[in-house]
Amino acid sequence: MLSRIKEGVRSTVSNISTALSNPLMREYEIGSHQASAGPHLCWKIYSGKCRANPRDVSIWIFEKRSVDKMSKRDQFLVLDALKRGVQQLTRLRHPKLLVVEHGLEESRDSLAFATEPVFASISNILGVHFNLPSPIPSDLREYELFETELKYGLLQVTEALMFVHNDVKMIHGNVCPNSIILNRNGAWKLAGLEYAIPNDTPNTAEPSFPFREWDPDFPLMAKPSLDYLAPEYVLSKKCSRCSDLFSMGMVFYAVFNRGKPLYECDNVLSTFQKNAIELSDLSLANLKNVPEEARQHIRMLIDPDQNVRPDASQLSKITFFQDVCALTLQFLDTLLQCDKSQKTHFFKGLPKVLEKMPKRVILQRVLPNIVQEFNSQDMVPLVLPTVLILVEQCTNEEYTSKILPHLLTIFLMQEPIEIVILFMQKLNLIVSKTPINYLKSHVFPMMYNALDSNEVHVQEMCLNTLPSFANQIDFPTLKTQVIPRIKRLLLNTTHLAVKVKCLVCMGQMLEYLDRWCVQDDVLPSLQQVNSHEPGVLMAILGIYKIALTHSKLGISKDTIATNCIPFLLRCSIESQLNLTQFNKFMSTIKEMLRQIEREQRHKLEQINALEKEQSAAISSMMNGDSQKGDSADAIFDSVVEKGTKTSEKKEDVFSNFNDDDDYSPSIASSGPLTLEQKQQLMKDKEVQKKLNSQGKLAPVALQPSTKPPTSNESKTAIDLTKTLDANLHLASKPIVSSSSLSFSTGLPQSSYTKPTNQFGTSNQYTGMQSMNLTHGFPPSQNQIPVFNSMNNYFPPQNQVSNPHSALVTHPVYGKQNKHQGPSSLDSLDVFGKGKSSQVPTRAPNPLLSQPIHNFQIQPQFQPQRPSFPASSQLAESDFMLLIDFCINSLEDWHDREN
Secondary structure, eight states: OHHHHHHHHHHHHHHHHHHHTSGGGGTEEEEEEEEEESGGGOEEEEEEEESSSOOEEEEEEEEGGGGTTSOHHHHHHHHHHHHHHHHHHHHOOOTTBOOEEEEEEEOSSEEEEEESOEEEEHHHHTTOOTTOOSSOOHHHHTOOOOHHHHHHHHHHHHHHHHIIIIIIOEEOSOOSGGGEEEETTSOEEEOOOTTOEEOSOTTSSSOOOOOOOOOTTSOGGGSOOGGGSOTHHHHTSOOOHHHHHHHHHHHHHHHHTTTOOSOOOTTOHHHHHHHHHHGGGOOGGGGTTSOHHHHHHHHHHTOSOGGGSOOHHHHTTSGGGOOHHHHHHHHHHTGGGSOHHHHHHHHHHHHHHHTTSOHHHIIIIIHHHHGGGGGSGGGHHHHHHHHHHHHHHSOHHHIIIIIHHHHHHHHTOOOSHHHHHHHHHTHHHHHHHSOHHHIIIIIHHHHHHHHTOSOHHHHHHHHHHGGGGGGGSOHHHIIIIIHHHHHHHHHHOOOHHHHHHHHHHHHHTGGGSOHHHIIIIIHHHHTTOOOOOHHHHHHHHHHHHHHHHOSSOOOOHHHIIIIIHHHHHHHHTOTTOOHHHHHHHHHHHHHHHHHHHHHHHHHHHHHHHHHHHHHHHHHHHHHHHHHHHHHHHHHHHHHHHHHHHHHHOTTOTTGGGGOHHHHOTTSOSSSOOOHHHHHHHHHHHHHHHHHHHSOOOOOOOOOOOSSOOOHHHHHHSOOHHHHHHHTGGGSOOOEEOGGGEEBOOOOOOSSOOOOOOTTSOOOOOSSOTTOOOOTTOOOOTTOEEOOGGGTTSSOOGGGOOOTTOOOBOOTTTSOOOOOSSOOTTTTOOTTOOOOGGGSOOOOOOGGGGSOGGGOOOEESSOOOOOOOOGGGOOOHHHHHHHHHHHHHHHHHHHHHHO
16 A cells, blocks of 8 residues: 555656646646546646636646657657647537647647646546546545436537537547546536547538548557447448447446446457447347436437437437436526526526435536626526525535625625515525624625615514624624614614514614613613604513613613603503503513612612721721820910910020920820820920920020111121021921011000911910921922011001001012001011111111010911821921920020010
């Protein structure tokens, strides 16, 4: 077995190398070895393709090395016969003759020509495998001819002989299975004109053909086969067109006898002569393998008497060829020559005939002919039923390769409307066999377009079938193409049945949509339906019920409360509804109410539980941090009180801060101390030590001047900014915009009144009315640190008695505002810049001689005591450093004024 495979591979490589040397290969690509044909099956047939276009062909190659052992004369006879046969076949054109695509090409190694795609010769099909590849192709080995194929194939050969005899006036001379070719579509084609005998007297009415004696000395490839040769070639030494009819009778017998001829002569002339004599005594019993309706005519064809044999025209009309299937195939071959009325009549009866034909015959012989009618749009409704019958009979692979390519253009047709109707009737079949990519690109778009049709019957069919294939349609297509079309049809149609089917179709497709598409696209469109028939209302109710109860969908309580229930309530009171239908509406509405109650109750319970958790957390936090909160308030109050006393008793500014009981209100007076309280106590003691270690301030009294300062005085002025910068690291920098302060003069006050703060309390303190703490954040570029120990510098504007008083801005960061008279701050170099030379001389202001406690700064905002939330509480050590800084600043200002 292995040796046979090696030999086959070696032979194939050698054959291809020989073929590639032929000039024909410049225009064609050679494929695999498929069959053999011709005299003694000397031609090897290969598959091939044209290089210029993708047209399939068959390439016939004769290898000259097969005659290398012959004499020169025999080689010449063989090559001359083969060349003559190809030339004759190339010159003749007929549907029943093999079509030559490219003429003969000769090289040093081979002869080659190209024909239409060929499957095999009849000899190969009947079991003669000479000159075939090894192993034999499986499709050829398993090929079987059906009775319909045999009948119509023999009829085709008979028609080819009619053309050769009557039109060309030629004798074929070698009608045998080697010369009959089966093409790819299953048609029988006549070839093998190597021994054809032309007419000697073309101008006479009765043609005359010269006799060519069969020479036993000729090689086998240079003479016809004796097994199919007429006896007159030996007995009477003459030939005529009836000689081909004898050969045709022998072919009849061979194809029905599994390829075996009536007599086998083995190319021995004496045996042939003996068999020719015995033909006179041949009875019908010897033709038992031949169909009964053809036996008598075959007996006449193989009679030794030429006058008994029917001619080709008579043979084509025998009862054997009047089979309905054979006549159908014959009509299909002439379909292009028929008019529309003939085609219409034929296609109406074609489906019944196809029931009697084998599937392979239908696909090979019927389908290629009828799909040509798809080019005419008017003929499509007549041809399409037959094609759909073929779709039902064939497999998925056969449908995809042979039928679907022809249907792709038909899927897009909307006119005539019968096309769409036919497809809708067989839509289940088409969807089951069509690949998914073609479904999305051709079949489903046809269904979408059917929804836009004006035919009610088409609309109903499409709505009935569409839900069955919704699972194969992707969600974006459903949302953008299918649902909008159904909604448009629902709102525009006037047919009650179509409206109900639209609603039913939409309800069946809800499970393939998402929740938001249903709520935003489907449910709102239901409220636009202007029909109040019970069928429509119940279909609408069904959609709401599916959307409400389906696990994938669901309707939000807001949509139910605002849209669904009001609409369903309006529908439920329609007078056309009966009691059962009304109860269904009420049941659905109650279910919606229960869902609202269930969801809202659950939501409120969650909110209530969350509020309780937050309250519990806040209570726990307040219980744990109450001492800290109270500490901040107590520190603030104590500092304010001590600051007030400090302004009255300058000799001992810090004496009040040495009291541990006042300074540490956060420590519980009773019970054991917690770890946090002990840590706080330690921090308080450290702050006290820092405060006690600082020396007392020595205030310096400053007398207000009633005249412009001199240059020397400007030089000796104290720079308050440097003093502020020196203490800046001791406290958090409160941020107050420079535009938030306004200065005014007023009448002297005998007491200090603390503005009411956010806590609703009033304290007596000095220098702390508008303190603003920033909890450690640095000031931004548009903000400057201003310490509000100057808040009592001037009284409010409503107490001004000086007619020349006016608002002024900060001496450094802003220009002086327009005023009626000189400002009370003109004689003060508050920030020590020494620019007093620019201030005009004016009369002394009596207010400047008053004590500093009679003045105050009026801010544009009401001062409030700072609050210390638990989330951002200022450390008490930092707070005390800030208080220390503020008191120092206060003392500095106070000393300067005095």
